[in-house]
Amino acid sequence: MQKDRPDIGEYLIRKIAGQGARHVFGIPGDYILNFYSRLEKSPLQVINTCDEQGAGFAADAYARLHGLGVVCVTWNAGGLKVLNPVAGAYAEESPLLVIAGAPGWQERQKYPLLHHKAKEYDDQARMFEHVTVASAVIREPSEAYRDIDRVLSAIVSHKRPGYIELPRDMVNVVPDIETPHPTQEIPGHENRLPDGVAGKVVDAINASERPVILAGVEIARYNLERALQSIADKANIPVVSTFLGKSAVDEKSPNFLGVYAGIVGDDAIRRYVESSDCIILLGVLMTDVNMGANTAVLDPDKMIVLAGDHCSIGQKSYPVPGLQLLPEISGKEFIVHDRSAAPAPVRERTPAFSPSDAKLTTAGLFLALNSFVDEKTVLIADVGDAALISLDITIPAPGGFLCPVYYSSLGFSVPACLGVQAARPDLRPLVLCGDGAFQMTGMEISTAGRYRMNPVVIVLNNSGFGTERPMIDGVFNDVSAWRYHRIPEIIGCGKGFLIKTEKDLAEALKEAQASQELSLLEVILDPYDISPQLRRLCERFAKGARHQE
């Protein structure tokens, strides 16, 4: 192998490392085994999960914190298991690369029925087209470098997953061409921004009386926190975030009020946002959950929308990726607005946790966690009340909150902590996970132990799917009874805690924080004790679930 003309496997590894990724998540299988043995000799560290599903979620979380995540799996029997995590990464704009092994081209010709095959040899690649922004099946060695560059560039530009299928007879092939020039830009992102739109945005803000900034998840994806904060400071505008965008902006900033989520969220914030004459949506995904289960009442005439792929002021759209204007806008002059009518930030209205001997409730859990999270914490919430309890917790660390609020696949949180701790070893994951979600992927906590990670994992044991009970209840909402706090005995590391009272929780959190090992806190909750946020969400969603009954 020539030093400046690497084989395809080596080229792929170099390009991944060139994007700053240091880890790859996955499970080997024979169609990807030779690439795994290459990974082992590379600067990239492999993290083997229990199941491919867990690897998908872990790599997604890594991508959200680190700018590129990689999951590497075998053909079909591995690849199809990550379609769901990859769909979630697509929905929530996470730059995730899927590397899937596959049978070699020669053996496909020779044998019609190789193991792991369902219908056709190209089915896996075609299925991934539905959940990725770019894909490539490596076939012509002369095109391999360019294909790899194209997929990686699309991932990083669009903050969406991409797919590279690497048939095993391609890994060690050295293409007979020069390496291409540095990664070409994706068309559309080289476009010059039209003059004047930034000025129009500033004019609209300056002409308003009571503007408010609604910060979305794309602010985090495109690293625009500073530009946003600069506008908010100069123009003295209050900032709220969406639920999915939670922690995209500094929640300790004096401008920051809390999360806006229609009737699901804080009512003072809802009233303030919905009565504003200029709602500035920055990088917001207008999804049902983000919009408070579609209860948001936002007047389009009063909206300025700057997003990754569109831009509008009131009813007028501009053909420009709006968020790219943000740095320019942040350099402009602003009128200093009066924000005295804004409600006090949620963090100032939340009392400190003073634990009693009382049975723990979701209300007490919220207060305890709000006191516990610090600037070293990444709070990872699973779907359900784990998410909703987190809605009003103040996150001191920018980027310190992770939750699949939009795609809402259960089972995200425990595997996600693997990605978080690999990407940011300076931070510590605090996982909040319902019992139903934990039974899907929670045994990945053993992977944390294997790699000497020390997350604090809280399992909300309310004996079932608490989110569904208020919609339509039935025994199908129950889950098996596990003794979660004893799992450390099975996996041979960490410590478990059984928590029934507020004081139990306070003591366990204190001990967990001091420990170098992982901790698993099983919190016993009444099956029908749900947070007020979840109750409001469920009341709204129940209409859909009971449709036409």
Add this chain to the structure above:
Amino acid sequence: MQKDRPDIGEYLIRKIAGQGARHVFGIPGDYILNFYSRLEKSPLQVINTCDEQGAGFAADAYARLHGLGVVCVTWNAGGLKVLNPVAGAYAEESPLLVIAGAPGWQERQKYPLLHHKAKEYDDQARMFEHVTVASAVIREPSEAYRDIDRVLSAIVSHKRPGYIELPRDMVNVVPDIETPHPTQEIPGHENRLPDGVAGKVVDAINASERPVILAGVEIARYNLERALQSIADKANIPVVSTFLGKSAVDEKSPNFLGVYAGIVGDDAIRRYVESSDCIILLGVLMTDVNMGANTAVLDPDKMIVLAGDHCSIGQKSYPVPGLQLLPEISGKEFIVHDRSAAPAPVRERTPAFSPSDAKLTTAGLFLALNSFVDEKTVLIADVGDAALISLDITIPAPGGFLCPVYYSSLGFSVPACLGVQAARPDLRPLVLCGDGAFQMTGMEISTAGRYRMNPVVIVLNNSGFGTERPMIDGVFNDVSAWRYHRIPEIIGCGKGFLIKTEKDLAEALKEAQASQELSLLEVILDPYDISPQLRRLCERFAKGARHQE
């Protein structure tokens, strides 16, 4: 709702029950919640698994034993998780119905971004087309009955999975048409069989000197055991099975020699089959693993092939679904052949297990299990050495062996035992599962406990992916160290055993057999102790895995 004109949900339930299915596997979610509440009031019993992946495998196993299995999941965040099990069901011809919820048609119009959505609302349906034989998205109520009939009919005729997407605003709609006539036949299966082909098959058999029957999995799927046995008895022909077809024919029959699997299987059988002048392949899938990792040396000129979708004698093909000829053929006259040159059946060459204090090896495990399985046992083997150790175990119960030999997705076996015990409560599952596979789906053993099932689950703890070590080894083949035998303490039922010696195993099996509860046997094996079958398979597959190195 009129009694003879059911709404769509009710019609679907009636049709499933009409096929004899009594159980549905799955996990609810809001887009399928109203159908779940209908299931609860129906004669069908819901079995809730820990994860949708487990439900997919369980329903597949149920289908293999019962003629129709059903998995019911929510949209995308549930549905995409079962694509891998459904691909396996497609590959191995299992009649599995997927019912997936989805957003209602009206809400899709109203909201562009509902939770669980990735790109487009129809993506899930399009992805399932790659792993199903028929699919329907219920849209026009007037076509719903027919769509449901069409998909169910295709599943049952072709023994392949089908997909029905049930948007939640369709569940309670009563179509404004009469119910259709009884399920129409699938075209191609009404075809009259051409005269004379059966006679040609008989002539070819009668003209041969040393014929042998190779029985495949389709014999089990199409319930043709009796016709096959009748031919074997009348013509006095030895019978061997493929690995995937293991237990499709009676393994205690005097004709039955054992499993043919090229160089991977028993050598005396290999020599006998490959030197036969008339190899009668009945319902055989010619996959790589079935053909002994493509080492089978079978002369096409000497083959008679009768399969679900083709028919040939030597090099000549006939346009007829060959297996449909089998009942007719079995009624014909046959010359009585001499089978004295056949090797003794494997079962007669296998010594009884006489346990010692010696450390347990794969060789000892094979002997122990061969003595243990009885006519009440269904042996369910996961992929890897769990499968290969099982290859030569004699299965007394027809249909008593289950293993995804072709598709080879790890993690099949533990969830499959749920399907087996629901379908056949008169039989008891014996699960053989590697540690790597167990970490993927093994916690579904808690589901067995929840529904008071009592499988005997054996975990082969050899500290990693033993199938891959002989191909290419690396730390990526290790798995986390779990104390599997203590899992009953976590799930609150059953008993665990830690097994190091042959006597440990004998005692544990005895106790497990006597118990009404589930048992989990953790068997400690050396990481490099693999069965001779697996060694031969790996040596062959290693060439592919190391391709071009």
